[in-house]
Amino acid sequence: MGLIVQKFGGTSVGSIERILNVADRVIEEKNRGNGVVVVVSAMGKTTDHLVSMAKEISKNPSKREMDMLLTTGEQTTIALLSIALQEKGYEAISYTGWQAGIITESVHSSARIMDIETEKIKKNLNEEKIVIVAGFQGVTIDGEITTLGRGGSDTTAVALAAALKADKCDIYTDVTGVFTTDPRFIKDARKLASVSYDEMLELANLGAGVLHPRAVEYAKNYQVPLEVRSSLVRESGTIIEEEVSVEQNLVVRGVAFEDEITRVSVIGLPNSLKSLSTIFTTLATNRINVDIIIQSTIEGNGANLSFSIKSSDLEETLSVLSAVKETLGYERIESEQELAKVSIVGSGMISNPGVAAEMFEVLASNNIEVKMVSTSEIKVSAVVSEKQMIPAVNSLHRAFQLSEALLLSEYR
Numbered sequence: 001m002g003l004i005v006q007k008f009g010g011t012s013v014g015s016i017e018r019i020l021n022v023a024d025r026v027i028e029e030k031n032r033g034n035g036v037v038v039v040v041s042a043m044g045k046t047t048d049h050l051v052s053m054a055k056e057i058s059k060n061p062s063k064r065e066m067d068m069l070l071t072t073g074e075q076t077t078i079a080l081l082s083i084a085l086q087e088k089g090y091e092a093i094s095y096t097g098w099q100a101g102i103i104t105e106s107v108h109s110s111a112r113i114m115d116i117e118t119e120k121i122k123k124n125l126n127e128e129k130i131v132i133v134a135g136f137q138g139v140t141i142d143g144e145i146t147t148l149g150r151g152g153s154d155t156t157a158v159a160l161a162a163a164l165k166a167d168k169c170d171i172y173t174d175v176t177g178v179f180t181t182d183p184r185f186i187k188d189a190r191k192l193a194s195v196s197y198d199e200m201l202e203l204a205n206l207g208a209g210v211l212h213p214r215a216v217e218y219a220k221n222y223q224v225p226l227e228v229r230s231s232l233v234r235e236s237g238t239i240i241e242e243e244v245s246v247e248q249n250l251v252v253r254g255v256a257f258e259d260e261i262t263r264v265s266v267i268g269l270p271n272s273l274k275s276l277s278t279i280f281t282t283l284a285t286n287r288i289n290v291d292i293i294i295q296s297t298i299e300g301n302g303a304n305l306s307f308s309i310k311s312s313d314l315e316e317t318l319s320v321l322s323a324v325k326e327t328l329g330y331e332r333i334e335s336e337q338e339l340a341k342v343s344i345v346g347s348g349m350i351s352n353p354g355v356a357a358e359m360f361e362v363l364a365s366n367n368i369e370v371k372m373v374s375t376s377e378i379k380v381s382a383v384v385s386e387k388q389m390i391p392a393v394n395s396l397h398r399a400f401q402l403s404e405a406l407l408l409s410e411y412r
């Protein structure tokens with residue numbers, strides 16, 4: 001007998017009818033003779049609704065109370081799914097994050113899982129019970145309820161699969177797998193039969209919302225076999241694994257994109273070395289994430305520094321930088337909003353040096369201005385205007401033949 005962790009996202013549990021469908025998928029797995037642990041998200045848009053209710057009361061609600069509020073979403077789903085399974089004649093038991101022994105660091109709204117105490121779940125599995133765990137939540141050693149960041153139920157599922165040494169973790173969602181790019185925006189996006197942990201990690205970090213980046217990190221660190229698949233359509237999904245087969249080794253595997261990016265430029269920094277550390281320490285202390293950084297020296301006149309941030313962090317960035325204006329002695333700050341980041345990802349890039357050049361050629365021939373660039377071994381990212389994001393994705397998707405490629409392993 002094997003052990004499977006199944007995770008069902010918001011759309012998959014968006015109504016009573018959908019919850020009954022999930023119960024049937026769980027029962028199918030149980031009837032195959034497997035032990036089953038199920039992780040669920042809040043129903044449909046529940047989390048968004050809870051956030052907007054709090055925002056009606058306060059512009060800046062406390063993170064602790066937001067965690068208290070948001071964890072109620074998942075708690076509703078676990079109970080309803082457990083009732084559905086019991087009604088269908090199966091023994092099931094639901095647990096919130098803290099009941100399931102999911103211990104996190106003491107950070108509200110984006111805590112990391114530190115440890116999972118699995119005794120209770122193991123005991124229930126031995127009793128042949130189906131165990132249902134609320135995704136996206138945990139508890140600190142001081143008994144404070146925390147959440148893992150938006151989309152964090154994926155991480156709950158993979159972390160449980162690792163802790164329980166499950167044979168597999170299936171992420172059921174509203175698409176049939178991981179596509180070459182977001183199928184909701186690009187109509188000829190194509191489902192990938194498999195993708196490597198490293199490629200998936202880049203795609204997830206660069207905006208492909210289909211998996212929470214920390215879930216992929218966990219899966220890679222603990223070598224958890226992962227499959228992304230549909231809760232409604234019955235077909236095999238995308239396998240995420242260490243190495244993907246040679247036939248599939250296209251240079252570019254996927255295109256990811258993300259909007260609401262702002263470029264901040266600090267103009268006329270007299271002492272650039274010291275200023276750099278002051279600027280980035282100040283931003284880090286205020287938990288502002290900086291992505292791409294570009295520095296240019298102006299002869300005899302210090303330096304200009306540009307960096308990109310999430311647009312939602314702009315107000316705070318401007319305020320913390322103006323607080324250190326005297327220390328830094330810069331001339332002025334400029335910002336450009338409504339930008340987006342478009343990235344191409346693929347392990348094959350390591351051995352194919354011309355890929356970045358090709359990307360810029362494609363963007364230039366489509367009259368898309370590149371405002372910032374960053375690269376790693378297996379990705380190239382370009383910041384463009386928000387208006388040009390989808391045209392950029394479309395042209396790159398086409399140029400790197402992502403929709404047309406005929407991959408042998410997809411006919412298996």
Ligand code: ADP
Pocket residue numbers: 008009010011012041151172173174175177178179180181182183184207208209210211254
């Ligand atoms: P869930 O509620 O099941 O966790 P999400 O909305 O978090 O679902 O993730 C699924 C969505 O991810 C899809 O509806 C799709 O629009 C989006 N997505 C973004 N990039 C990709 C990609 N490369 N492949 C598949 N889906 C993607």
Ligand code: ASP
Pocket residue numbers: 009010041042047048073135136149150151152153154
């Ligand atoms: N319900 C949470 C969210 O909407 C967690 C999740 O769905 O993974 O972000």
Ligand code: MG
Pocket residue numbers: 009151154209210211212
């Ligand atoms: Mg999700």
